[in-house]
Amino acid sequence: DAKTTQPNSMESNEEEPVHLPCNHSTISGTDYIHWYRQLPSQGPEYVIHGLTSNVNNRMASLAIAEDRKSSTLILHRATLRDAAVYYCILRDDKIIFGKGTRLHILP
Amino acid sequence: DSGVTQTPKHLITATGQRVTLRCSPRSGDLSVYWYQQSLDQGLQFLIQYYNGEERAKGNILERFSAQQFPDLHSELNLSSLELGDSALYFCASSHNTRTGKETQYFGPGTRLLVL
Numbered sequence: 001d002a003k004t005t006q007p008n009s010m011e012s013n014e015e016e017p018v019h020l021p022c023n024h025s026t027i028s029g030t031d032y033i034h035w036y037r038q039l040p041s042q043g044p045e046y047v048i049h050g051l052t053s054n055v056n057n058r059m060a061s062l063a064i065a066e067d068r069k070s071s072t073l074i075l076h077r078a079t080l081r082d083a084a085v086y087y088c089i090l091r092d093d094k095i096i097f098g099k100g101t102r103l104h105i106l107p
Numbered sequence: 108d109s110g111v112t113q114t115p116k117h118l119i120t121a122t123g124q125r126v127t128l129r130c131s132p133r134s135g136d137l138s139v140y141w142y143q144q145s146l147d148q149g150l151q152f153l154i155q156y157y158n159g160e161e162r163a164k165g166n167i168l169e170r171f172s173a174q175q176f177p178d179l180h181s182e183l184n185l186s187s188l189e190l191g192d193s194a195l196y197f198c199a200s201s202h203n204t205r206t207g208k209e210t211q212y213f214g215p216g217t218r219l220l221v222l
Contacts, residue, residue, distance in 0.1 A: 032208045043109070043197050043213030044150065051208070087150070091208070095140065095165070097150040 020073040022088030111214035125186040132200030139181040145194035
């Protein structure tokens with residue numbers, strides 16, 4: 001089963017960029033890297049995904065290492081509404097979420 | 108709003124009982140996934156159905172079963188309930204399961220409390 005490793009928690013100041021790391025050293029060539037987040041009292045929501053190249057969307061950017069063994073989710077300007085648990089997932093048949101990173105945003 | 112609906116929102120029952128959780132996927136989505144989230148275990152994948160057939164299995168107990176109906180809605184049946192089954196149960200859907208880039212859309216969850 002594909003597994004990921006993330007820090008348990010991180011803290012950032014409001015309106016500053018946030019870099020959330022994820023290690024996935026056992027990634028296979030066909031695994032996509034997905035990021036989801038879960039706001040308090042809600043179901044997880046999709047943030048971004050990628051395979052090899054860096055990706056940008058309106059929510060965030062995803063930077064993928066050249067060897068694909070790690071990736072970083074970048075929130076360019078964190079707001080209080082970005083406080084959530086962020087999950088890095090390798091998408092294959094069995095979807096393993098792990099414990100994620102709890103992001104705290106300081107006003 | 109993800110477009111995925113789950114009923115009921117809350118469920119309180121007693122040990123030994125059986126309950127059924129229901130999920131309606133987004134319009135056009137063929138895959139349905141079930142997850143369990145408890146405080147100490149995080150988000151655990153239980154099972155996936157694709158167009159009515161079981162596609163992948165995770166950490167689903169034998170006391171639990173699921174099915175996906177021809178109209179693509181899905182039900183998760185939990186029987187012989189134990190205190191430890193108290194958790195949030197999420198359903199998610201995606202269009203298909205053929206590629207790893209499929210995005211999952213999660214419902215709001217059903218909170219189950221077993222007393």
